[in-house]
Amino acid sequence: MRLRTARSRPLLAALALALPGLALAAAPANPPARVQASCTMCHGTHGVNTRMPYIPRLAAQSRVYLIEQLRAFRDGSRSDPPAIMYMWPVSEVLTNREIKKIALWYSSQKPPRPQRANALLVAAGHKIFLRGILKKGVPACMSCHGPQALGDGIYPRLAGQNAAYIKEQLRFFRSGIRHDKNAAIMHMVTAHLSDREIREVAAYLSHL
Amino acid sequence: MTFSPRLLRLLVLVSLAAAAGAFWAPRARAVPSFARQTGWSCAVCHTIYPQLTPIGRLFKLEGYTTANYGALQELRQHIRRVAPLAISRVTPLSVFIQASDTYIAGGELNQFGSGGATQQAAVEFPEQVSLFYAGRISSHIGTFYHLTYTHTGGFGQDDSDVRWANHVHIVSPDGNSTLLYGADINNTPTEPDVWNSVPDWDWPFESSNYSPLRDIPLTFIQQSAGASEPLVGLGGYTAYLFGQEENHWLYIETDLYRSGVGIGAGTNTTFGAFGLGPTHNVAPYLRLAYEENYPHWNWEIGTLGMDTHVYTTAAASGPTDRFLDYGLDTQVQYLTFDNSFSFTAHASWIREIEDWYPVRSLSFDPNPVDTLNYADINGQVLWRHRYGGGLGFFDVWGTADPTLYGTDTGNPSALVSASGSPNTDGLTIEMDYLAAQNAEFSLQYSRFFRYLGAANDYNGLGRNASQNNVVSLLMWLAF
Numbered sequence: 001m002r003l004r005t006a007r008s009r010p011l012l013a014a015l016a017l018a019l020p021g022l023a024l025a026a027a028p029a030n031p032p033a034r035v036q037a038s039c040t041m042c043h044g045t046h047g048v049n050t051r052m053p054y055i056p057r058l059a060a061q062s063r064v065y066l067i068e069q070l071r072a073f074r075d076g077s078r079s080d081p082p083a084i085m086y087m088w089p090v091s092e093v094l095t096n097r098e099i100k101k102i103a104l105w106y107s108s109q110k111p112p113r114p115q116r117a118n119a120l121l122v123a124a125g126h127k128i129f130l131r132g133i134l135k136k137g138v139p140a141c142m143s144c145h146g147p148q149a150l151g152d153g154i155y156p157r158l159a160g161q162n163a164a165y166i167k168e169q170l171r172f173f174r175s176g177i178r179h180d181k182n183a184a185i186m187h188m189v190t191a192h193l194s195d196r197e198i199r200e201v202a203a204y205l206s207h208l
Numbered sequence: 209m210t211f212s213p214r215l216l217r218l219l220v221l222v223s224l225a226a227a228a229g230a231f232w233a234p235r236a237r238a239v240p241s242f243a244r245q246t247g248w249s250c251a252v253c254h255t256i257y258p259q260l261t262p263i264g265r266l267f268k269l270e271g272y273t274t275a276n277y278g279a280l281q282e283l284r285q286h287i288r289r290v291a292p293l294a295i296s297r298v299t300p301l302s303v304f305i306q307a308s309d310t311y312i313a314g315g316e317l318n319q320f321g322s323g324g325a326t327q328q329a330a331v332e333f334p335e336q337v338s339l340f341y342a343g344r345i346s347s348h349i350g351t352f353y354h355l356t357y358t359h360t361g362g363f364g365q366d367d368s369d370v371r372w373a374n375h376v377h378i379v380s381p382d383g384n385s386t387l388l389y390g391a392d393i394n395n396t397p398t399e400p401d402v403w404n405s406v407p408d409w410d411w412p413f414e415s416s417n418y419s420p421l422r423d424i425p426l427t428f429i430q431q432s433a434g435a436s437e438p439l440v441g442l443g444g445y446t447a448y449l450f451g452q453e454e455n456h457w458l459y460i461e462t463d464l465y466r467s468g469v470g471i472g473a474g475t476n477t478t479f480g481a482f483g484l485g486p487t488h489n490v491a492p493y494l495r496l497a498y499e500e501n502y503p504h505w506n507w508e509i510g511t512l513g514m515d516t517h518v519y520t521t522a523a524a525s526g527p528t529d530r531f532l533d534y535g536l537d538t539q540v541q542y543l544t545f546d547n548s549f550s551f552t553a554h555a556s557w558i559r560e561i562e563d564w565y566p567v568r569s570l571s572f573d574p575n576p577v578d579t580l581n582y583a584d585i586n587g588q589v590l591w592r593h594r595y596g597g598g599l600g601f602f603d604v605w606g607t608a609d610p611t612l613y614g615t616d617t618g619n620p621s622a623l624v625s626a627s628g629s630p631n632t633d634g635l636t637i638e639m640d641y642l643a644a645q646n647a648e649f650s651l652q653y654s655r656f657f658r659y660l661g662a663a664n665d666y667n668g669l670g671r672n673a674s675q676n677n678v679v680s681l682l683m684w685l686a687f
Binding site for chain 1: 246248262267274347386455502503
């Protein structure tokens with residue numbers, strides 16, 4: 001990791017000593033030029049604003065997951081239709097170094113705000129999130145995505161994600177269209193999820 | 209300067225043809241240099257060109273500056289304290305070539321559009337050739353700059369803008385929102401707009417130079433489409449994107465237009481249909497629109513207005529005529545996630561109040577006040593970016609005025625209304641085949657129910673509206 005400003009260095013160094021995990025998450029002061037030139041139009045500079053419901057929010061997303069996904073777009077392994085159409089050309093020219101910088105930038109932004117959602121859907125989604133659906137063999141989402149759905153490592157943060165994006169991705173997993181490296185796990189999870197249940201978890205997660 | 213009645217007639221004739229003709233002129237579309245800059249296929253920003261998708265609207269609102277390829281190159285200068293220079297390595301140039309072949313039911317192609325063609329199945333290759341410089345100039349400045357070679361044999365300025373754009377994020381109780389804002393200089397009212405329900409971008413997106421569609425009486429703001437009037441506008445716009453998914457957009461644009469000088473061969477140098485002089489002061493233009501976006505659907509509703517005073521003669525003094533235009537428009541769009549199927553529908557209505565100052569010495573004696581209305585509704589589909597089609601109805605109605613539409617205009621007989629009425633309505637059907645995203649072939653048919661006031665014998669010489677029905681084969685290549 002390269003620090004951007006000399007001034008923040010002592011502070012970061014102290015943090016790095018005390019809490020190695022946090023030091024990685026320390027926000028660079030300014031967005032990488034690539035973010036402004038190539039990503040802002042759709043994801044916003046800070047990743048909390050997305051300009052269309054099917055574009056994911058990137059703020060506070062797991063850094064490792066962001067790196068994985070940008071590589072998966074670049075090598076073509078994440079190949080659902082919007083990935084091909086929008087993200088392949090964007091990622092094609094990114095270097096590993098740029099990917100790391102971008103991932104650091106978005107992962108260290110303030111998380112997005114919760115979205116409003118129908119209370120009944122939220123309650124039903126909460127249940128699925130905590131306990132899964134036993135009789136269908138759907139595992140509890142929290143076992144991988146974390147009790148608050150904050151994600152970690154290869155497990156993406158889902159809290160505050162756009163509901164429309166979550167619904168779309170769950171359908172892509174279920175039909176197998178999204179089949180990047182770690183997607184097999186989600187194929188299993190979504191195999192027996194109904195459209196109704198997808199709406200419920202999407203409402204709950206976007207509402208967090 | 210004074211005109212003899214004969215000269216005035218000639219002016220009327222030439223400018224009516226040119227102004228109305230230019231309105232229906234094939235207009236700007238998807239530009240390959242935007243694709244070169246972003247790496248996105250045309251389909252990311254367009255359905256059938258130049259119809260924009262919401263992503264295309266954002267790209268334009270952000271000043272055409274989004275880029276994935278061809279990073280701006282910093283040119284190092286060894287002199288201190290000079291302004292920075294960062295430019296594209298590759299110049300964003302594009303070319304359009306359009307061709308057409310036209311057949312009019314009742315013949316007499318020489319009466320329509322730019323005149324000249326006397327043979328059925330009039331072929332134009334090129335119908336027009338456009339050169340574009342389209343893309344970013346610096347990180348906040350971009351341009352859509354458009355020169356066109358027309359059938360009349362010269363290059364001229366076509367609808368263009370240069371814009372500076374920026375945005376701020378605003379924390380609101382609802383979450384976050386974004387304010388996009390920009391300033392631009394352009395040469396066509398509604399050119400800076402991002403919906404296809406306004407005159408400069410309305411359907412049909414292409415038609416032949418010899419189509420009687422081009423001679424329909426139109427309002428001032430419609431006649432200016434495609435830089436057909438010598439206007440230059442300075443404007444500003446903001447788009448406020450709000451709501452928890454930022455899917456509510458409010459767009460406000462204002463411009464001030466004034467006659468430009470030295471604009472080029474392709475544009476006519478007089479205003480509207482009547483050889484008028486330059487603008488008096490400036491003509492304000494105001495636009496308000498609201499859009500909502502859902503994963504597959506988006507819809508827009510908007511309003512616009514423009515108030516133009518122009519001198520009655522080329523001398524920039526003396527009495528003026530006034531064109532007050534205002535309108536409503538709406539657009540609904542359906543897109544699949546990969547845009548492999550799309551449907552877009554538009555409806556618009558524009559009303560114009562014309563205050564004429566008669567110049568009796570020039571035998572120009574219209575009613576003191578005329579109104580002219582234009583309404584249309586149309587829809588287009590595109591499947592797999594390969595097969596497309598469109599259907600639209602239009603209706604023009606207004607005050608009968610023999611000076612403007614009647615027997616004493618000096619127009620060709622097919623463009624004369626015996627009753628002096630502008631009333632014209634009809635439909636257009638189009639089928640499109642895209643051999644590639646940048647190579648389109650269309651078959652277009654327009655049928656007129658009424659032409660200049662009547663279905664039968666509208667010009668008093670036995671010509672029926674149906675004799676103006678027209679079939680065109682159109683080709684468009686972009687690279």
